[in-house]
Amino acid sequence: MSSAAITVDGLAKSFGASQAIRDLSFEVRENEFVTLVGPSGCGKSTCLRIVAGLVAPTSGRVEVRGRPVTGPLRHVGMVFQSPVLLPWRNALGNVLFTAEMAGESPRDHQPRALELIRLAKLDGFERSYPHELSGGMQQRVAICRALLLGPSLLLMDEPFGALDIMTREQMGFELQRIWSATRTTVLFVTHSITEAVLLSDTIVVMTARPGTARAVIKVDLPRPRDAGTLRDPRFVELAAAVRDNIEAQWVE
Amino acid sequence: MTPPGPLRSAAETAAGVVALVLLWQFGAPAAGIPDYVLPLPSVIAARFWETLPVQAQHIGVTAARTTLGLLMALVGGVLLALAVIYVRPLKAILVPILAAFNSIPKIAIAPLFVIWFGLGAEPKVLLAFLLALFPIFVNSVTGLGEIEPDMLDLARLSGGNEWRIFTKVRLRNAVPYLTDALKVAFPLALVGTIVGEFIGGNVGVGYLILSGQFNLDTPLVFACLLSITLFTTLAVGAVALLERVFLRWRPSRRRR
Numbered sequence: 001m002s003s004a005a006i007t008v009d010g011l012a013k014s015f016g017a018s019q020a021i022r023d024l025s026f027e028v029r030e031n032e033f034v035t036l037v038g039p040s041g042c043g044k045s046t047c048l049r050i051v052a053g054l055v056a057p058t059s060g061r062v063e064v065r066g067r068p069v070t071g072p073l074r075h076v077g078m079v080f081q082s083p084v085l086l087p088w089r090n091a092l093g094n095v096l097f098t099a100e101m102a103g104e105s106p107r108d109h110q111p112r113a114l115e116l117i118r119l120a121k122l123d124g125f126e127r128s129y130p131h132e133l134s135g136g137m138q139q140r141v142a143i144c145r146a147l148l149l150g151p152s153l154l155l156m157d158e159p160f161g162a163l164d165i166m167t168r169e170q171m172g173f174e175l176q177r178i179w180s181a182t183r184t185t186v187l188f189v190t191h192s193i194t195e196a197v198l199l200s201d202t203i204v205v206m207t208a209r210p211g212t213a214r215a216v217i218k219v220d221l222p223r224p225r226d227a228g229t230l231r232d233p234r235f236v237e238l239a240a241a242v243r244d245n246i247e248a249q250w251v252e
Numbered sequence: 253m254t255p256p257g258p259l260r261s262a263a264e265t266a267a268g269v270v271a272l273v274l275l276w277q278f279g280a281p282a283a284g285i286p287d288y289v290l291p292l293p294s295v296i297a298a299r300f301w302e303t304l305p306v307q308a309q310h311i312g313v314t315a316a317r318t319t320l321g322l323l324m325a326l327v328g329g330v331l332l333a334l335a336v337i338y339v340r341p342l343k344a345i346l347v348p349i350l351a352a353f354n355s356i357p358k359i360a361i362a363p364l365f366v367i368w369f370g371l372g373a374e375p376k377v378l379l380a381f382l383l384a385l386f387p388i389f390v391n392s393v394t395g396l397g398e399i400e401p402d403m404l405d406l407a408r409l410s411g412g413n414e415w416r417i418f419t420k421v422r423l424r425n426a427v428p429y430l431t432d433a434l435k436v437a438f439p440l441a442l443v444g445t446i447v448g449e450f451i452g453g454n455v456g457v458g459y460l461i462l463s464g465q466f467n468l469d470t471p472l473v474f475a476c477l478l479s480i481t482l483f484t485t486l487a488v489g490a491v492a493l494l495e496r497v498f499l500r501w502r503p504s505r506r507r508r
Binding site: 052054072073074075076077078080082084086087088089090097098100101102103129131149155 | 403406408409412416420421424499
């Protein structure tokens with residue numbers, strides 16, 4: 001068994017009088033793809049931000065590789081719902097942004113940036129500016145940017161939330177492909193059950209606000225997963241299990 | 253129909269100007285307007301040509317003062333904006349003070365500056381600086397300060413420190429705001445200089461206009477206006493050049 005990359009134990013977060021997260025505990029192992037899934041407002045994005053050190057928890061323990069998180073983590077890959085690209089930089093320049101922020105020469109990282117761009121099927125668009133790219137392409141640039149320095153941890157906050165269904169599915173397959181080539185530890189947040197089952201090794205199903213872990217589901221589908229996986233009986237079964245856990249809480 | 257190209261629209265503008273000048277040249281005498289009220293374009297052109305060395309000397313001084321005042325306002329405005337952005341409590345103090353100060357017509361302080369700083373270049377440059385400062389400050393606060401929170405988080409998670417975030421994100425984000433601010437601040441700075449020259453000293457295009465007025469030399473006054481126009485055209489061109497260099501990525505620019 002590999003060791004824990006992220007440990008969240010008894011986490012709680014309140015914004016004023018409103019409690020967003022209560023008693024949330026889960027673990028992410030090295031090289032594991034873990035997804036937090038739950039209804040809107042269940043605190044899953046807040047949890048991701050707490051793990052990143054961008055938001056301080058009200059109480060509870062958050063550790064990354066045994067170290068308590070006290071401030072923004074360094075050298076962590078982050079992808080948000082919107083691509084947040086710099087409009088004055090072309091795709092390649094935006095991918096290299098991570099290297100420049102880390103204080104490294106962008107020139108040294110250019111070969112790797114071009115490799116990632118190729119992997120994300122963006123070749124030919126290296127010199128295009130963000131406004132010349134589609135939403136899905138912009139988000140792929142954001143993913144390449146997050147992966148440039150080979151981060152040991154990749155945090156993704158509903159990265160495909162702003163995309164249409166067709167693009168979204170496609171992006172899921174492509175993320176899976178890119179991830180298979182890097183095998184970084186990933187903490188992923190989504191409210192799409194399909195996306196969660198398709199991408200994850202482990203799914204943490206959260207309850208509605210204040211959010212806590214309701215179930216932890218291991219996804220034992222073989223990789224690589226593709227469009228065929230969506231019709232696999234095991235896939236349907238797992239998706240139903242996630243759905244049951246989300247819906248059960250409305251009945252209670 | 254294809255839209256008119258830049259060459260064609262320039263030609264149309266030129267044709268319009270020529271038509272207006274012709275109307276002025278032949279219309280004014282027909283309407284019986286005396287020469288000391290509205291001199292003919294040909295007279296103005298002749299006076300401009302005659303006084304060319306004098307014009308060049310005086311507009312040169314005015315241009316130098318305006319540019320100096322503008323550069324000081326650019327540095328000062330950006331520094332003040334940085335103070336407001338990085339030292340949060342300062343915003344509540346500085347912004348209302350600057351806004352209140354901005355509501356005073358700075359031209360009204362001009363005589364005070366003569367008392368304080370005399371008849372040299374200082375009061376002119378200071379007036380230009382003061383008039384240009386506020387728009388540059390306001391735009392700098394927006395351009396340097398209003399960065400998407402996600403962008404800042406991303407930069408920090410990538411290992412970015414404040415200096416790198418400042419040079420690679422804030423400063424570049426501010427460029428279009430600063431060029432826009434310069435377009436507003438430049439004419440204001442020029443007003444400051446010329447008013448300063450009106451109230452004291454014996455050099456600068458403001459002084460030359462006044463001496464034209466004293467001698468009822470209306471063609472000279474108009475010749476000075478022509479000099480000023482040439483200078484402003486040059487300055488506007490310089491800002492446009494800056495935009496062309498720094499803002500190539502802008503969608504509206506790339507389509508041209």
